[in-house]
Amino acid sequence: MFDIPGDARIYVAGHRGLVGSAIVRRLAREGFTNLLTTGREEVDLRNQAEVEAWFAAARPEYVFLVAGTVGGILANSTRPAEFLYDNLMIHATVVHAAWRTGVRRLLYLGSSCIYPRLTAQPMREEQLLTGPLEPTNEPYAVAKIAGIRLCQAYRRQYGCDFISAMPTNLYGPGDNFDLASSHVLPALIRRFHEAQAAGASEVVVWGTGAPRREFLHVDDLADACLFLMRRYDGAEHLNVGTGEEVTIRELAEAVRDAVAPGLAIRFDPEKPDGMPRKLLDVSRLHALGWRHTIGLREGIATTYAWLRDALARGEPVRGFAVPPAAG
Ligand code: GDP
DSSP states (O other): OOOOOTTOOEEEETTTSHHHHHHHHHHHHHTOOOEEOOOTTTOOTTOHHHHHHHHHHHOOSEEEEOOOOOOOHHHHHHOHHHHHHHHHHHHHHHHHHHHHTTOSEEEEEOOGGGSOTTOOSSBOGGGTTSSOOOGGGHHHHHHHHHHHHHHHHHHHHHOOOEEEEEEOEEEOTTOOOOTTTOOHHHHHHHHHHHHHHHTOSEEEEESOSOOEEOEEEHHHHHHHHHHHHHHOOOSSOEEESOSOOEEHHHHHHHHHHHHSTTOEEEEETTSOOOSSEEOBOOHHHHHHTOOOOOOHHHHHHHHHHHHHHHHHTTOOBTTBSSOOOOO
16 A cells, blocks of 8 residues: 555646546545646657656656557557657656656556457456557557556666556547547547537448447546555556447447437448457456446446537537537
């Protein structure tokens, strides 16, 4: 057990993203008073000098490293240089600065796409680096794997208390709804929302509908991150997920039922399916005593309610340029 004092200096790197904003909400709810964040305009996390200068001045004691350039299957395959460079640099600068300034604990967040494309399912932690990666997200996966190894190397060589967690596909309030760069769940919410508004009779969903994915609500992930920061002390990265999977077809039906009941679903097999199956083995996390609490249908409903509210109030939503009229 690591007792994190209520006034500990806690840095959330990437606080504007889906994950970072959920972690900030979770830490605030827990009563932590000394939360540190940096905006892009203030510190470019890809720049070692800027990051080290900020760490030297701000002196964080605990770091949630959840910053990165992220995106869905299309963004990953069309912007490989950004995905590789940005993520490699961000992980390296922050881990290095954390070591240099004596950060007590750092939690680094990866992604389930680190595992080989055709690996046994559900995927256990030790299946990392046992086969070729899925080509549609290889640049991102390579950077994320380097981040895990970086934390392990700093632990081994310098005795740093740096741990890693690999979440499954995430969704929730604050997600990116831009169809060119989003993941499937927010994309489907948006497609059904707009189809309904336009009076359309069907929605087109990419791929065959056959791939299987696991989805974790980001509030559950934030809870798991705090749990691990307090409880987990190991070099091995830990999987964080629900251990439950659905096909893309089932997901599309669940989103349809929540957003636009009655609409038809048509699949476009010209679009890539990506990994055939992606399910984490979460037995280690369960053995530590953590389980998710938000079911998929409930999570879709609350995420859609959040989106509708945000659009109605004219609040910025990633992917929506101009908020449409309320309703
Ligand atoms: P992945 O888990 O890394 O493959 O990332 P995605 O969330 O982008 O895609 C998951 C699956 O959903 C893939 O099989 C996609 O082809 C499928 N999919 C269906 N419709 C969409 C969509 O509108 N956007 C995205 N990003 N994926 C979609």
